[in-house]
Amino acid sequence: MKPVPNPTKAKMRAQRRTFLIALAAAGGFVSMTDSFAQATLDEKDPQAAALGYVTDSSRADARKYPKHDNGQLCNGCTLWQSKPADATGSCALFAGKPVNAKGWCSAWSKKA
Template identity: 60%
Template sequence: MVDEKDPQAVALGYVSEAKRADVKKYAKYAAGQNCTGCALYQGKAADKAGACPLFAGKQVAGAGWCSAYAKKA
């Protein structure tokens, strides 16, 4: 799992629970966004965690969020 204190995670504003996203710093965050709804997330929607190419070799929380969020098509 990605640690929120990992330098890459800090740079992207990653949090393991989307509701804790820094909305002042990341104004594009909107309620309901999380890793399972992101185009980069490689797990299934029901998975608690899945791979993300931004964090090579590590998994992100399905309920997480980062500033690279891109809604799945």
């Protein structure tokens, strides 16, 4: 003789399964959002230092870069790949490392 299935036990298994699936999905979402929240480019980064990158254009070394002008900002550069109003954005030179919109580096070129 077969045992009679317990409907309460079956319902608990289904709820547990649903809970575990939801938990796994939430964990993946949190992991994914953390990867998007990257730290901005550090001025001490070797590539940034080689190009004289600063997070604030007014702090660029005037002696080393005499053609620099305080109006030259990352968000006005041809290499800027984000919206002009964004506080940080992507630069073609520093892939995967957001740069400050008010920053500057020696590769700056006026956006046409």
